[in-house]
Amino acid sequence: MNALIQPCQISHTGLVWNNHFHRLGPDFYTSLAPQGMPAPYWVGRSFAVAEMLGLPASQLQSDALLQALAGNQPIGGTQPLASVYSGHQFGHWAGQLGDGRACLLGEINGLEVQLKGSGLTPYSRMGDGRAVLRSSIREFLCSEAMHGLGIPTTRALCVVGSDEKVARETLETAAVVTRVAPSFIRFGHFEHFAARNQLMQLRTLADYVLARYYPDCQTASLLAANPYANLLMQVTERTAVMVAHWQSVGFCHGVMNTDNMSILGLTIDYGPFQFLDTYDPGHICNHTDRGGRYAFDRQPEIAHWNLYALAQALMPLIEDKALALQALDTFKPVFERTWQQLMRTKLGLVAGNDNPADHPLLQDLMALLTQDRVDYTLFWRRLSQAVASQQFAPVRDLFLDTAAWDAWLLRYGARLAGVDQDETAALMLKTNPKYVLRNYLGELAIEAAKGKDFSMVAHLLTLLERPFDEHPAFETYAGLPPDWASRIEISCSS
Ligand code: AMP
Numbered sequence: 001m002n003a004l005i006q007p008c009q010i011s012h013t014g015l016v017w018n019n020h021f022h023r024l025g026p027d028f029y030t031s032l033a034p035q036g037m038p039a040p041y042w043v044g045r046s047f048a049v050a051e052m053l054g055l056p057a058s059q060l061q062s063d064a065l066l067q068a069l070a071g072n073q074p075i076g077g078t079q080p081l082a083s084v085y086s087g088h089q090f091g092h093w094a095g096q097l098g099d100g101r102a103c104l105l106g107e108i109n110g111l112e113v114q115l116k117g118s119g120l121t122p123y124s125r126m127g128d129g130r131a132v133l134r135s136s137i138r139e140f141l142c143s144e145a146m147h148g149l150g151i152p153t154t155r156a157l158c159v160v161g162s163d164e165k166v167a168r169e170t171l172e173t174a175a176v177v178t179r180v181a182p183s184f185i186r187f188g189h190f191e192h193f194a195a196r197n198q199l200m201q202l203r204t205l206a207d208y209v210l211a212r213y214y215p216d217c218q219t220a221s222l223l224a225a226n227p228y229a230n231l232l233m234q235v236t237e238r239t240a241v242m243v244a245h246w247q248s249v250g251f252c253h254g255v256m257n258t259d260n261m262s263i264l265g266l267t268i269d270y271g272p273f274q275f276l277d278t279y280d281p282g283h284i285c286n287h288t289d290r291g292g293r294y295a296f297d298r299q300p301e302i303a304h305w306n307l308y309a310l311a312q313a314l315m316p317l318i319e320d321k322a323l324a325l326q327a328l329d330t331f332k333p334v335f336e337r338t339w340q341q342l343m344r345t346k347l348g349l350v351a352g353n354d355n356p357a358d359h360p361l362l363q364d365l366m367a368l369l370t371q372d373r374v375d376y377t378l379f380w381r382r383l384s385q386a387v388a389s390q391q392f393a394p395v396r397d398l399f400l401d402t403a404a405w406d407a408w409l410l411r412y413g414a415r416l417a418g419v420d421q422d423e424t425a426a427l428m429l430k431t432n433p434k435y436v437l438r439n440y441l442g443e444l445a446i447e448a449a450k451g452k453d454f455s456m457v458a459h460l461l462t463l464l465e466r467p468f469d470e471h472p473a474f475e476t477y478a479g480l481p482p483d484w485a486s487r488i489e490i491s492c493s494s
């Protein structure tokens with residue numbers, strides 16, 4: 001029987017599970033059950049993700065599901081597993097890594113459901129298989145925040161906590177994030193089999209990804225009818241689009257190792273990420289990243305570097321080096337085009353209304369934001385409001401060099417002359433978020449959650465699901481961060 005159309009199973013929770021990845025066979029994973037956590041409790045829940053899975057809201061409040069997602073109860077119909085992958089970490093080949101603390105339960109509605117922090121696996125290496133409450137809340141909120149911003153990302157159904165102690169720099173408590181995505185396959189999965197010269201498995205994996213996620217690569221003759229080159233090209237394009245979004249919104253991933261790069265071009269593995277407060281292109285958000293390999297402005301070139309690592313792994317299938325290079329060469333134009341378009345929209349310069357003067361206008365603005373260390377999110381939001389009201393003083397207040405700002409504003413005003421002001425402002429308000437998950441907001445939610453108050457996690461989720469809307473009760477969360485925000489240090493420890 002075709003491995004892709006096996007029958008589904010219905011669990012006691014009424015969910016219909018499918019297990020496509022499991023059918024790839026044991027070369028790709030180890031079957032195992034998640035390890036339970038004592039006395040679990042809900043920390044955060046996304047009813048939007050539940051709906052996507054077809055999970056009734058009542059279930060997301062049930063003890064049965066709480067126990068199941070904490071690993072205390074098996075779920076009928078699932079075939080849990082930890083997958084094996086390798087990767088380049090900080091530019092160096094790291095060899096075998098794998099799901100050291102994640103467990104793929106299976107698939108519902110074509111979406112994989114994975115527990116992160118669910119205990120030891122054969123790939124745990126020196127780790128304990130756990131994730132701490134702090135990093136789990138950050139991943140949960142940021143996944144949903146990115147989705148709210150329209151940025152490709154894995155999603156998160158919920159965070160379940162426990163008082164089980166976990167040792168990091170200090171003693172913390174354990175939590176499990178239930179993550180959801182069409183696939184959790186990473187560049188590193190391909191690198192794993194290529195590095196071991198397991199070409200049959202490499203082809204099986206590539207064919208699986210092609211058939212399930214990139215069906216048009218098999219038929220389209222984009223690159224000499226070579227499906228693997230087509231795949232590389234489409235992954236390259238999706239990755240370029242994803243990173244362009246990150247750059248436009250001021251998102252810094254922090255650990256762009258090849259094992260943290262999704263084959264679907266989704267933002268994945270939220271660790272020491274940060275939304276910029278002040279605009280600093282060289283900002284390093286990961287305290288562990290001393291050399292700044294993953295600094296904000298290096299993200300595009302690093303993504304491209306990672307795609308070269310993927311291409312290297314796919315070479316036994318692509319065979320033709322020139323084709324692989326052709327696929328990789330799409331990165332820069334796609335990134336540049338997407339970024340320009342996103343930034344132009346942030347400025348209210350609608351697509352199709354191109355103007356050669358827009359490029360220097362944007363470059364000069366970015367230089368000004370950098371020079372005056374202007375708060376990135378606040379600037380764009382205030383600019384959007386100013387275009388609506390024609391009151392630019394609140395934007396001017398963000399600059400030190402007000403003469404330079406005034407000069408730029410004159411050029412911008414001239415550029416906007418004649419456009420429909422209300423339409424432009426409406427577009428900008430839908431493009432420039434009022435709320436992003438600033439580090440300090442995450443920290444406040446985490447501190448409260450450590451004391452078992454989960455209300456701020458819920459409030460932030462509400463805001464971040466609709467980041468372009470006004471939420472008058474939470475105006476302070478849209479303001480400048482407090483002074484202590486710049487002293488927060490986020491490392492790889494999670
Ligand atoms: P990350 O830096 O979170 O992307 O993780 C890199 C690798 O380390 C992956 O193979 C993870 O599964 C593994 N890992 C990270 N933290 C732990 C942990 N606490 N226990 C076991 N494995 C871990």
Ligand code: MG
Nearest residue numbers: 259260268269
């Ligand atoms: Mg990872």
